[in-house]
Amino acid sequence: MAELETRELEYFVVLAEELHFGRAAARLLIAQPALSKAIRRVESRLRVTLLERSSRHVALTPAGQALVDHGRHALNAVSAAVDKARRAGDRQVPLRLVIKPGGDAGLLSGILAAYARQPDARQVDILFGGATDRADFVRDGRADVALLYKPFDDLTGLDHETLAVEGRVAILPPGHRLASRDELTLADLAQETFPRWKGVRWTGAPEGNEGPEVTDAAEVLQMIRLGRTVAILPRSLARPPHPDLVYRPVTDAPTSELVIAWAQEDSRLLVAAFITAATDAATEANKATEANEADAKVEGPAGTLREVPAG
Structure with a gap:
């Protein structure tokens, strides 16, 4: 300057x-x-x-x-x-990871365990951000890495690796006209009312009626229970399912990706080590999921294959 x-x-x-x-x-x-x-x-x-x-x-x-x-x-x-x-010059400084509550697709424990096995692993401090500000934590230095959802989070200025790709589910209030269906399409939901996520430009939902503005999943679930809206969320963000709501897969909804993100200019070894641990843990978790899905196909009494719902 x-x-x-x-x-x-x-x-x-x-x-x-x-x-x-x-x-x-x-x-x-x-x-x-x-x-x-x-x-x-x-x-x-x-x-x-x-x-x-x-x-x-x-x-x-x-x-x-x-x-x-x-x-x-x-x-x-x-x-x-x-x-x-x-x-970078202080070996005792912890690595800071920002996530949103429940926004790890069940991978966080495995990631932390894999990182702890690294020879130069540091303490990991977990920070909790909101629905749309976690990328800013990395951009302005409050966090070293973040778990984000693509394409919903703004990845400008960040590099990232994909950890999981998942489908999306519709969440409906009980008694909804579509609750009896086993699965849905975006066309089925075209006239529904969807929440407006604060700070999110695109949600992948069809252009229905404009609903209330929300900032997190807890607010969304409350609005759905009140019958004010329906929602389409990545599958992992809809777990555990709320007993008073109906969950249905949306077969043609765009997939979402859980990614580990870091600043483009950040080449520190502690960040690289954590990224390696995250991708390794995600690979192992994905293999386990594929194996479980294969095991879910079992022979029925007549010798035919039948689907056993996972989870």
């Missing part, structure tokens, strides 16, 4: 958030005149007006809005770089 010091950028971002010199100076623990002087110095150096000032209010100019939008990302990147440098 040849034309702008990190400290000056922090001053401006805080001021942009407060839009009040006194409150911003108090947050920054500096005197108000010093803050005013620093902002004028930045405007002079950049040759733009960042703030419209009057005796009653402070407002951002278009140039100021652009600087604060990109400035936050720049400050987060600097903070993440410092944090990663410190963590």
Whole structure:
């Protein structure tokens, strides 16, 4: 930042958030005149007006809005770089994994066990994120790796490896017109009301009626029980099944992928070791699942094959 010091950028971002010199100076623990002087110095150096000032209010100019939008990302990147440098040099620092509750497709125990067998394994701290913010944990350095669902999570700036590919199920309230079916298609559900996932642009559900906004699976299940909506979820997120709801496979719904994700520029050995453990554990779990599905096909009394429901 040849034309702008990190400290000056922090001053401006805080001021942009407060839009009040006194409150911003108090947050920054500096005197108000010093803050005013620093902002004028930045405007002079950049040759733009960042703030419209009057005796009653402070407002951002278009140039100021652009600087604060990109400035936050720049400050987060600097903070993440410092944090990663410190963590890379400290052998006692744990690895941080962010997931959403229940969002591991049953693989987490196996992944942790596989990683613990690595010669240089560290402690793994589990962080819990929301439905849509876990990728941000990795991008801004709060976490080293994340379990995410593709295509629903935004993987911009991240590399990833697929751990599991799974179908999707419809979750219906009891007494629903489709509850008697053994399986469904997207066309069957075309006129239903679906929840709006906060921060998720695409859910793979058909374009039905717009339902209530939700942030997690618990809210979705509550809305379904109330008869306000139905939902289509990856199979693993629908487990364990709620006894008061009906679950039916959607045969033509797009599959979802559980992935292990990390920052593209992150080449640290501790991250690489965890990714290797995750992919190895997932491979073993997938083999076990295939074997169980094969065992579920048993000979019936007449010598024919019949399907025995798994799980």
